Amino acid sequence: MNDLAYDIVSFDLDGTLVDTADEIAEAANRALEAHGIGRRPPQEITLLIGAGTRELMMRLLAHVMLEDTTLAHVVSIDGVLASFERHYAATAGTTARPYPGTLEALRRLQDAGLRLACVTNKEGRHARRVLEATGLAPWFELLVAGDTLPEKKPHPSVLQHVAKALGSACDRLAHVGDSAIDVASARNAGAAAWAVPYGYNAGRPVSEAGPQRLFDDLAAMAEHVLSTRRSGALA
Incomplete structure (x- = not known):
């Protein structure tokens, strides 16, 4: 046309x-830390942006659990997602x-x-x-x-x-x-x-x-x- x-x-x-990459990565890392998981490089998290924040965290957790399969038995996915929602509510718009x-x-x-x-x-x-x-x-x-x-x-x-x-x-x-x-x-x-x-x-x-x-x-x-x-x- x-x-x-x-x-x-x-x-x-x-x-x-x-x-918004920095604030999303920070919220994601805070959520991981809250569940005893080490921080991930911000660049890794940035690559997951695009499908929505829930999907981002699901993909990030999948990456983490591929590296440490024991986490699948001790980490609550719903708990990590809830932590991310709480932390992103605090960081959204702060560095965007x-x-x-x-x-x-x-x-x-x-x-x-x-x-x-x-x-x-x-x-x-x-x-x-x-x-x-x-x-x-x-x-x-x-x-x-x-x-x-x-x-x-x-x-x-x-x-x-x-x-x-x-x-x-x-x-x-x-x-x-x-x-x-x-x-x-x-x-x-x-x-x-x-x-x-x-x-x-x-x-x-x-x-x-x-x-x-x-x-x-x-x-x-x-x-x-x-x-x-x-x-x-x-x-």
Whole structure:
């Protein structure tokens, strides 16, 4: 579709709008320590970001138990998950920072009449805390978190819900993310799949997922949208 036809841009949160890796890793390590498990390198935990915090901890525990099989008999998975929830409630938004150019990109898109949504697999209470702490919350008309709907990204119902809630259709929506999950989400819903190359994506280049457009950053994405609209208006 011609980029002039889009009237909604939805954004992933972690690794796209905001760098949250440090605070997530700290909460995860505090949860491990609370159950007598040694801290893990932050880089290892960062590679697990993307599917939601519960899934992150499940994957992290799986890694830990592969190295020490005795832990499976003495560690309560539910207990570690509860510890993580408690610790992340304390750390969410404390060290998170918007990536350079993010605020200006959102302002330019909103000023141009684009409808903006944040779509994340992070649980809603944590997502709201991060958005509020980083000053991003006012820019979004809609937040769809990992516990908002029965399904989460990459299920097509997620972006379909965004389009319907904002009075449009998926073929008029562009979704921007940093991971293969985001690219699949857009494709599954019939939306445009845009990506930025920084972020997490399990340590793999997001270009391997085949986004329709890959921007250096959100400022470049906003400039593309606005310059395309200007060119169309003059045509």
